[in-house]
Amino acid sequence: MIMKCISSDELSIFCKQLFSVLGANENDAITASDVLISADLRGVDSHGVSRLTGYVNLWESGRINMNPEVRIIRENKSTFTIDGDRGLGLVVAPRAMDMAIDRAKIYGSGWSAIQNSNHFGIAGYHAMKALSHDMIGMAMTNATPFIPPTHGKEPMLGTNPIAYAFPAGEQQPLVMDLATSSVARGKIEIARRENKHIPLGWMLDKHGNPSQNIDELKDGGMLTPLGSLEELGSHKGYALGSFVDILSGVLSGANFGKWVPPFVSFLPLLPELPGKGLGHFVGAMEVDGFRSVEEFKLNMDVWISSFKNAKRIDENQPIYVPGEKEFNIEKERSITGIPLNDQVFRDLEELSKKFHIKL
Amino acid sequence: MIMKCISSDELSIFCKQLFSVLGANENDAITASDVLISADLRGVDSHGVSRLTGYVNLWESGRINMNPEVRIIRENKSTFTIDGDRGLGLVVAPRAMDMAIDRAKIYGSGWSAIQNSNHFGIAGYHAMKALSHDMIGMAMTNATPFIPPTHGKEPMLGTNPIAYAFPAGEQQPLVMDLATSSVARGKIEIARRENKHIPLGWMLDKHGNPSQNIDELKDGGMLTPLGSLEELGSHKGYALGSFVDILSGVLSGANFGKWVPPFVSFLPLLPELPGKGLGHFVGAMEVDGFRSVEEFKLNMDVWISSFKNAKRIDENQPIYVPGEKEFNIEKERSITGIPLNDQVFRDLEELSKKFHIKL
Numbered sequence: 001m002i003m004k005c006i007s008s009d010e011l012s013i014f015c016k017q018l019f020s021v022l023g024a025n026e027n028d029a030i031t032a033s034d035v036l037i038s039a040d041l042r043g044v045d046s047h048g049v050s051r052l053t054g055y056v057n058l059w060e061s062g063r064i065n066m067n068p069e070v071r072i073i074r075e076n077k078s079t080f081t082i083d084g085d086r087g088l089g090l091v092v093a094p095r096a097m098d099m100a101i102d103r104a105k106i107y108g109s110g111w112s113a114i115q116n117s118n119h120f121g122i123a124g125y126h127a128m129k130a131l132s133h134d135m136i137g138m139a140m141t142n143a144t145p146f147i148p149p150t151h152g153k154e155p156m157l158g159t160n161p162i163a164y165a166f167p168a169g170e171q172q173p174l175v176m177d178l179a180t181s182s183v184a185r186g187k188i189e190i191a192r193r194e195n196k197h198i199p200l201g202w203m204l205d206k207h208g209n210p211s212q213n214i215d216e217l218k219d220g221g222m223l224t225p226l227g228s229l230e231e232l233g234s235h236k237g238y239a240l241g242s243f244v245d246i247l248s249g250v251l252s253g254a255n256f257g258k259w260v261p262p263f264v265s266f267l268p269l270l271p272e273l274p275g276k277g278l279g280h281f282v283g284a285m286e287v288d289g290f291r292s293v294e295e296f297k298l299n300m301d302v303w304i305s306s307f308k309n310a311k312r313i314d315e316n317q318p319i320y321v322p323g324e325k326e327f328n329i330e331k332e333r334s335i336t337g338i339p340l341n342d343q344v345f346r347d348l349e350e351l352s353k354k355f356h357i358k359l
Numbered sequence: 360m361i362m363k364c365i366s367s368d369e370l371s372i373f374c375k376q377l378f379s380v381l382g383a384n385e386n387d388a389i390t391a392s393d394v395l396i397s398a399d400l401r402g403v404d405s406h407g408v409s410r411l412t413g414y415v416n417l418w419e420s421g422r423i424n425m426n427p428e429v430r431i432i433r434e435n436k437s438t439f440t441i442d443g444d445r446g447l448g449l450v451v452a453p454r455a456m457d458m459a460i461d462r463a464k465i466y467g468s469g470w471s472a473i474q475n476s477n478h479f480g481i482a483g484y485h486a487m488k489a490l491s492h493d494m495i496g497m498a499m500t501n502a503t504p505f506i507p508p509t510h511g512k513e514p515m516l517g518t519n520p521i522a523y524a525f526p527a528g529e530q531q532p533l534v535m536d537l538a539t540s541s542v543a544r545g546k547i548e549i550a551r552r553e554n555k556h557i558p559l560g561w562m563l564d565k566h567g568n569p570s571q572n573i574d575e576l577k578d579g580g581m582l583t584p585l586g587s588l589e590e591l592g593s594h595k596g597y598a599l600g601s602f603v604d605i606l607s608g609v610l611s612g613a614n615f616g617k618w619v620p621p622f623v624s625f626l627p628l629l630p631e632l633p634g635k636g637l638g639h640f641v642g643a644m645e646v647d648g649f650r651s652v653e654e655f656k657l658n659m660d661v662w663i664s665s666f667k668n669a670k671r672i673d674e675n676q677p678i679y680v681p682g683e684k685e686f687n688i689e690k691e692r693s694i695t696g697i698p699l700n701d702q703v704f705r706d707l708e709e710l711s712k713k714f715h716i717k718l
Contacts, residue, residue, distance in 0.1 A: 074649060106436075107436045108435035108436045136610075154670040178599070208671075227541070250525075252650070258665065290438055299609045299633060299634070307515055310511040311513040319508050
C-alpha cells in the first residue's frame with residue numbers, strides 16, 4: 001500500500017476549508033477539523049480524514065445540518081440534555097463538553113446527554129478537553145449497529161466507545177479510548193486487503209456463529225462484543241455496549257439499539273424511530289472536589305510508573321499504559337506528517353476536485 | 360457436592376447476629392447482612408455468606424473497624440470523598456451511596472470516592488440503591504491484585520468490578536455488574552474441584568503466558584483482563600480495570616495497583632503503601648435532570664424488549680438483558696431458599712460454634 005505523508009497543518013487547512021464550503025461557520029469548521037486531525041495525529045486512522053467522504057455523503061443525503069443551533073433542552077444543575085439539531089457530532093460533542101466543564105466548575109461535576117447528533121469522531125478527543133482544567137473527562141457515543149447481543153444474530157449495538165482522560169503530573173495524561181467490540185471493523189477490512197488470517201473471536205457470520213471467513217463480513221457478518229466468545233465473557237462486552245447505548249441513546253432521547261442511524265449514507269434509517277439522531281454522553285469531574293490536584297497528580301505519576309515498570313513477560317516488550325502509544329505516535333507524526341494510504345489520498349483528491357479546495 | 364437450602368430470612372438473621380457479635384451496631388449489622396444476602400439471592404454465591412469467614416479473618420487480623428466513623432473529608436457540591444475509617448465496605452459503601460443520592464437530589468448528580476475501606480461485597484447492590492429514587496446508580500471498587508497488565512507478569516489489578524443500574528417501567532430494572540477480568544477466580548476454582556477443562560484465555564501462568572493447567576492457579580497463576588488474550592483485546596480489559604482502580608484508588612487517596620490490600624488476611628500488606636485501605640467509587644444521577652422519568656422508563660422498556668426479542672441464534676436459547684438472570688434467580692431463591700454447598704455450610708457451622716450463634 002503506497003503511503004503519502006502530509007503535515008497535520010496542511011491537512012487541517014484542507015479539512016477546515018471543506019467544512020466551510022459545506023456551510024459550517026469559521027469556529028465550527030476549525031473544531032470539526034481539529035477533532036479529525038487529532039485522530040490522525042494519534043494514530044487512530046479509521047477516525048480521521050479517512051472519514052471525510054463519509055461525512056460529505058451524509059451531508060449530501062440531507063442528514064447533517066451544518067449550522068446547528070445546539071441548545072440545552074432540559075437541565076438540573078450538574079446534569080443537562082443537549083439537542084444537537086442534526087449537527088456534525090464533531091461540532092456538537094465539543095460544545096456539550098465545554099458546557100459540562102463549565103458546570104463542573106460550579107457544581108464539581110457536569111454531565112451531558114446529547115440527542116439529535118451525528119458521528120462525533122474519536123471519543124478520546126472530547127474526554128481530553130477536561131485535562132487542561134484539571135478535570136477527569138469522559139465521553140461515549142452509540143454508533144451504527146454491528147454487534148448482536150450474546151445468543152443473538154441481529155446487530156443491536158455499535159462499537160459504542162468509552163473514553164476517559166485523567167490528568168497526571170510529570171507523566172503524560174492517562175487516556176483510555178476503547179470500542180466495546182473486540183476489534184474495530186477496520187482491522188478486519190485491513191486483514192482482508194492484506195490477505196491475512198484473523199483469529200477466532202473477531203467476527204460472527206450472519207447466523208451469529210464465530211467465523212474466520214473474512215468474506216462473510218460483507219454478507220451479513222457482524223462484530224463480537226469485547227470478550228469475543230461466550231466462554232470468554234462476551235456478555236460483559238454486551239453489557240458495556242448496552243451501558244453506552246442507554247446513556248447516549250435512551251437518557252438523551254436519541255435513537256438506540258438497532259435504530260441508531262448508520263454512518264454510511266446509503267443504508268436507510270429504520271421506520272418508526274424511537275428517538276432523534278445519534279446520541280452521545282459526555283462529562284467532566286473536577287479533581288479538586290475529591291482530592292488536592294497536587295496529591296492526585298503525584299499519585300497518578302506513581303500509578304503510571306508502577307505499571308510501566310511492572311515485571312514483563314519479555315524484557316524487550318514494554319508495558320504501555322492506556323493512551324501511551326497514541327501520545328508516542330502523536331509526537332512522531334507532528335514531525336513526520338500524517339501517512340495516508342492510497343485509497344484515502346484518492347478520496348481526498350476527489351473531494352479536492354469536487355469542492356475546488358487545494359490539497 | 361451436597362447442597363443445603365436455607366431461607367434468606369434465616370441466613371440474614373445469622374449474618375446480622377454475627378456482625379453484632381463482632382461489634383457492629385444494629386444498623387450496620389443489618390446493612391452488612393443485607394448486602395451479603397442480596398448476593399446469595401441474586402445467585403452471586405462467590406460474594407454472599409461464603410465470604411463470612413473471610414471477613415471474620417480480616418477482623419481478627421485487626422484490619423476491620425466494626426464501629427467506623429464514616430465521614431466526608433473533602434467536597435464540592437456534587438462530588439465528595441469519604442474516609443471509611445477502616446470499616447467494612449459492606450457498611451461504608453451503602454452510606455456513601457446514600458450521601459451520593461442526597462447530593463443528586465440537590466445537584467442532579469452525586470459522586471463519592473471512598474478511601475480507607477474494605478471489601479464491599481457485590482457492586483450491583485450499591486448501584487441498585489439509586490433505583491427507588493428514579494436515579495441511575497453506579498458503583499465500582501478496586502480489589503486484591505490478580506491481573507497483570509498486557510505484556511506484564513506481575514499482578515497489578517484486581518477483578519475491579521463496574522456496576523450500573525437503570526430504572527425501567529414495566530420491565531425489571533437493567534442492572535449490569537461485571538468484573539473487568541475474563542472470569543471470576545471462583546469459576547476456575549469450581550472447574551478444579553469438578554475436574555473440568557477450562558478454555559484458553561481464562562488464566563495465565565506465573566510467567567504471564569496463557570495456561571489451561573488449573574493447578575498453576577495456586578503457583579503464581581493469574582487471571583486475564585476482560586478480552587482474555589492480546590489478539591482478542593486484553594488491553595481493553597486492562598484499560599477498564601485501570602479506570603476502576605484510578606477512580607477508586609487514586610482519586611480517593613486509597614491504595615491502588617499492586618498495593619491494594621488483599622482480601623485474604625494471611626497475605627501481608629506491601630510496605631510503603633501509597634494510600635489508605637481499599638477504595639471504591641459510587642455515584643447517582645437523577646433521570647429527571649436529563650429527561651422526564653416517564654419518557655425514560657417507556658424507552659427503557661422499548662430497549663429491553665427489543666433486545667430480548669432480537670433474532671436468536673437458537674430459538675430455544677433466550678437472549679438475556681444485563682441483570683435479568685439475577686432477577687430470575689432472586690425470584691426463585693426467595694421461595695426455595697439459598698443453596699449452600701458443603702464447604703460453605705461447614706464454614707457457617709464453625710462460625711456458629713465459635714461465636715455461639717444459632718444457625
